[in-house]
Amino acid sequence: MFTEMLFSGLRDRVFSLIGGLKMSAGKKITICVEGNIGSGKTTLLDHFAQFPEVKTISEPVNKWRDAGGHNLLELMYSDPARYSCMFQSYVQLTMMDNHTAPVEKPIKMMERSIHSGRYCFIENLHRGGLMADAEYAVLDQWFQWITANVNVQPDLIVYLRTSPEVALERIRRRSRDEERAIPESYVRALHELHEDWLVRRAQFPVPCQVLVLDADQDLSLLKEEFNVRKQEILCRSEVKSPVKSDRPAAASAAAV
Numbered sequence: 001m002f003t004e005m006l007f008s009g010l011r012d013r014v015f016s017l018i019g020g021l022k023m024s025a026g027k028k029i030t031i032c033v034e035g036n037i038g039s040g041k042t043t044l045l046d047h048f049a050q051f052p053e054v055k056t057i058s059e060p061v062n063k064w065r066d067a068g069g070h071n072l073l074e075l076m077y078s079d080p081a082r083y084s085c086m087f088q089s090y091v092q093l094t095m096m097d098n099h100t101a102p103v104e105k106p107i108k109m110m111e112r113s114i115h116s117g118r119y120c121f122i123e124n125l126h127r128g129g130l131m132a133d134a135e136y137a138v139l140d141q142w143f144q145w146i147t148a149n150v151n152v153q154p155d156l157i158v159y160l161r162t163s164p165e166v167a168l169e170r171i172r173r174r175s176r177d178e179e180r181a182i183p184e185s186y187v188r189a190l191h192e193l194h195e196d197w198l199v200r201r202a203q204f205p206v207p208c209q210v211l212v213l214d215a216d217q218d219l220s221l222l223k224e225e226f227n228v229r230k231q232e233i234l235c236r237s238e239v240k241s242p243v244k245s246d247r248p249a250a251a252s253a254a255a256v
């Protein structure tokens with residue numbers, strides 16, 4: 001009940017923001033909730049799942065933990081040099097499946113996207129020397145083909161921005177078996193890659209508008225943060241969505 005009350009204002013703000021995206025009649029809106037491991041994505045989706053306008057689609061972690069009886073997530077964490085290419089290949093397939101899943105409701109809210117899989121996780125594994133150049137090149141070719149030929153375009157990214165310290169504390173608190181040995185350096189590197197991508201716009205294209213929320217705050221303060229930022233975003237929602245090209249254009253609205 002307490003969480004319900006806290007998020008009720010957030011729901012209204014998200015919906016008014018979506019209204020600002022100039023939803024034409026019948027248009028479906030896709031929102032991707034991005035953030036580091038433990039940033040609160042599942043918690044946010046669980047809350048929004050109760051609203052009739054929203055269809056939430058969680059990250060397919062269960063598929064990764066049982067692919068024909070194999071726990072690919074555990075394999076990847078146990079020996080990333082050997083298994084990360086295989087794992088990322090399956091992540092790209094399962095995330096493409098989520099992106100293309102037909103949804104009757106006007107709002108599809110996804111946990112993460114194929115984009116963060118490429119720009120944050122694959123990038124992290126390659127830069128960390130845990131993925132060979134050839135594997136990186138092949139995964140990128142697949143990613144480029146998918147983004148050019150399949151509609152994996154979100155309309156809005158909600159970035160739950162946490163400090164690495166808070167993310168680590170929440171990972172430890174959640175204590176998922178496969179994640180018990182995640183080093184602090186891994187979470188820190190993922191944080192910087194999210195920041196480079198969604199805030200600093202350092203290298204990789206951002207496919208749509210981004211709403212940045214300070215997710216370090218406890219649930220009680222998260223709603224206020226969103227209220228403050230809502231107007232700032234709405235004035236940008238007049239901007240047309242990026243023209244669909246063979247690659248996602250950098251969002252014409254600046255990051256907030």
Ligand SMILES: Nc1ncnc2c1ncn2[C@@H]1O[C@H](COP(=O)(O)OP(=O)(O)O)[C@@H](O)[C@H]1O
Binds near residue numbers: 174222
């Ligand atoms: N804003 C928050 N304040 C405090 N704890 C949170 C907050 N958001 C999530 N948590 C807790 O942190 C852990 C990770 O949250 P989760 O939603 O599973 O993150 P993600 O899906 O991004 O990995 C869970 O135990 C959850 O209850």
Ligand SMILES: Nc1nc2c(ncn2[C@H]2C[C@H](O)[C@@H](COP(=O)(O)O)O2)c(=O)[nH]1
Binds near residue numbers: 041059116
């Ligand atoms: N190597 C990758 N790992 C990924 C990717 N997407 C998610 N994950 C891992 C991170 C967590 O251990 C687990 C679930 O993520 P949450 O942030 O929801 O806890 O899956 C990826 O693309 N590559």
